[in-house]
Amino acid sequence: MMYVERRSMLVGLMVLLFFSFAGTGFSQPGQAPKEAGHNGQMSHDELMDQNEPEGHMADAPPCQPLGLPVDVIHSGNGFAILGNESHTLRLNVEALQPLEPMYIRKLLASNKSLAEIRDEIEANEGETIYRGSIRLDREIYPLVNLRLETPSENTTTLAADVASPGMSPDNETRIVGAIDMTIAPSEGGLIGKGDLELNGKGRYNVLLDMQPRMRERCKDNIENVSVRS
Amino acid sequence: MGLVSKACLLTIILLPAMLLASLVGSASENQSLFLNVYVGDVAAEKALVVGYDDNPEGLPFFNATKDLYEDGQLYAVTESLLYRDGQDLRLEFPVKGYYDEYHVVFYIPGEIELTEISCSQGIEFLSSIYDGSLVLDLQGFDLTDPVVSLDYKAS
Numbered sequence: 001m002m003y004v005e006r007r008s009m010l011v012g013l014m015v016l017l018f019f020s021f022a023g024t025g026f027s028q029p030g031q032a033p034k035e036a037g038h039n040g041q042m043s044h045d046e047l048m049d050q051n052e053p054e055g056h057m058a059d060a061p062p063c064q065p066l067g068l069p070v071d072v073i074h075s076g077n078g079f080a081i082l083g084n085e086s087h088t089l090r091l092n093v094e095a096l097q098p099l100e101p102m103y104i105r106k107l108l109a110s111n112k113s114l115a116e117i118r119d120e121i122e123a124n125e126g127e128t129i130y131r132g133s134i135r136l137d138r139e140i141y142p143l144v145n146l147r148l149e150t151p152s153e154n155t156t157t158l159a160a161d162v163a164s165p166g167m168s169p170d171n172e173t174r175i176v177g178a179i180d181m182t183i184a185p186s187e188g189g190l191i192g193k194g195d196l197e198l199n200g201k202g203r204y205n206v207l208l209d210m211q212p213r214m215r216e217r218c219k220d221n222i223e224n225v226s227v228r229s
Numbered sequence: 230m231g232l233v234s235k236a237c238l239l240t241i242i243l244l245p246a247m248l249l250a251s252l253v254g255s256a257s258e259n260q261s262l263f264l265n266v267y268v269g270d271v272a273a274e275k276a277l278v279v280g281y282d283d284n285p286e287g288l289p290f291f292n293a294t295k296d297l298y299e300d301g302q303l304y305a306v307t308e309s310l311l312y313r314d315g316q317d318l319r320l321e322f323p324v325k326g327y328y329d330e331y332h333v334v335f336y337i338p339g340e341i342e343l344t345e346i347s348c349s350q351g352i353e354f355l356s357s358i359y360d361g362s363l364v365l366d367l368q369g370f371d372l373t374d375p376v377v378s379l380d381y382k383a384s
Contacts, residue, residue, distance in 0.1 A: 064366075066334070066359055069263040069280040070302075075330065090370055092330055094263055101336040101362040104267045108277045108306070114297055117277070118304045133332075135370050140353050165353070214261060214281050215300055 064142050065129045067096030068104070068121065071215045073130075073148075074158065074183065076192050076208035080136060082201070091179075091192065091208060093132035093146065093158070099124060132160060134179065134196070139165055144173060155184040162198065177201075183210055260284050261330040264303070266310070268320065268337045274313060276320075278305040287326035317344075320379040328372045335365040337381065345380040352377065 074093040079086050099121065107117045132143035143160035150156050162177040181194025192208035211217065264280035278290070281301050285291045289309070291298075296305035312319040318341070322333065331352065337343075339361045346354060352369040367377055 066364065068265055069332075072261065072263055072281060072330075075261065090330075092332075094332070100360045101267060101364075102360050104277060104279075104336070105269060105338065105362075108267060108269045108275065109273065114295070114304055114306055117306075118297055121279070133368060140368055140370075142355075214263070214283075215302070217283070217301070 064131045064144060065096060065098070066101075067098040067129055067131075069094050070097050070128070071095040071213055073213050074132070074156070074192075074210060075214065076183075076190075076210040078192070078206070078208035080196050080204035080206050082204045087137050087204070088135075089196070089204075089206060089208065090135040091132065093130055093143075093148070096129045096131055097121070097124070098126045098129050132158075134162065136196070136198075141165055141176070142173075143179065144175070155182060157182050158192075158194075162196070179206070181206055181208075260287070260326055260328050262287075262324065262328050263330070263332045264334075266320075266322065266333060266335045268311070268335065270338055274311045275306060275308045276310050278303065278307060284326060287324050289323055289325065316382050318381050318383065320377075320381075322377045324375050326374065328375065329370065331367075331369045331372050331375055333367045333377065335367070335377075335379065336362040337365070337379070339363060340384055341381045342384045343379065343381045345378075347376075347378045349375040349377070351375075 071094070072092055073095050074091065076092075077088070077090045080089040081087075103124075104121070107120060110117075112120070130146045130148060132146050134141050134143060142163045142165075144163050146158070146160040148156060148158055157180075159180045160178065161175045162179055164174040164176045177196065177198035179194065179196045181192050183190060183192045185191075190210040190212070192206065192210050194206045196204040196206050198204070260283040262280075262282045264278055264282060267277045267279070269275045269277070278288075280303060282288065282303050283301060285293075285296075285298050285303055288303075288305075290307040291303075291305060292307075296303065296307075298304075310320055310322060312321070320335070320337075322335075324331075339358070341363065343356075343363060346365070348354065348367060349369070349372060351372050352367050352375060354365055354367045356366070357364045365379065369375060
């Protein structure tokens with residue numbers, strides 16, 4: 001048993017070293033990574049000249065809820081394992097205040113000061129809604145029908161359908177899979193574990209290192225800066 | 230090896246790697262940006278930017294004396310994103326720095342005709358129509374100095 005543990009730790013360290021020095025950019029088979037150009041930094045003109053935007057135009061309602069971002073409640077990065085394949089996986093879930101764009105635009109057109117606009121927006125709380133997405137390797141998938149539950153104080157369960165990266169030709173949201181995971185404290189951190197099922201690909205085991213909520217993180221950063229100065 | 234043992238082994242292997250990756254991440258001060266940009270009426274040529282950003286100094290339009298920033302939450306009104314040439318309008322949204330996560334949603338009043346979208350490599354966009362607005366949802370991960378530029382006409 002000791003041997004197995006030692007061997008596992010050794011393999012773990014090798015993986016760790018590999019990720020530390022080689023980066024985490026595993027490509028999906030058959031999907032070539034795009035060139036970043038000058039060490040990932042490109043001038044504005046170069047960016048504009050060389051890149052064709054990837055996206056989809058549709059005269060259709062949005063597939064995800066819209067609203068004003070009030071916090072990023074879950075943000076994690078790690079891996080999705082399918083058999084012997086390891087894929088990088090990112091996840092984020094934003095909390096949104098469901099405010100209509102027309103309402104915000106009216107506030108902008110009013111003679112109110114920025115502080116008054118903020119106060120009015122904050123007074124209009126409404127029921128928080130959630131929007132999320134995952135990135136598997138280099139493909140971003142919106143999450144729809146997102147369900148969050150807290151079965152115990154420090155544990156959250158997250159379940160959602162996974163939509164296709166673009167829109168279908170008929171402008172309908174196409175569900176291509178589902179994600180189901182539990183986020184709970186582990187070894188001094190916060191770990192997300194579960195399954196990601198993608199149609200035509202299979203069921204991945206998911207393991208994510210989760211970050212604190214963005215509001216807490218920013219507060220900590222500001223406090224740390226104040227302490228240093 | 231049983232399924233449970235395999236899962237345990239995977240956890241043993243990947244957990245330290247992820248913890249180190251997160252330590253490396255915090256050491257390099259990775260940043261996230263989640264903003265909504267509400268473009269005002271065509272005549273007004275101003276926009277309200279609201280949301281979360283770890284580092285507002287990366288936003289060229291941010292004015293620390295005029296704009297509001299508290300615990301990561303930003304409220305800013307700016308006229309520096311919009312350019313007009315007759316009927317042609319351009320919205321440029323450049324950001325400086327490295328961003329782990331980047332999610333910007335533009336709400337543009339519906340009475341316009343979008344002629345071109347340009348954005349940095351790695352940003353994906355999705356457009357939709359909602360509540361009299363053209364909604365452009367742009368998202369990316371691991372981006373350096375991301376730039377988005379929208380050209381449109383008042384119709």
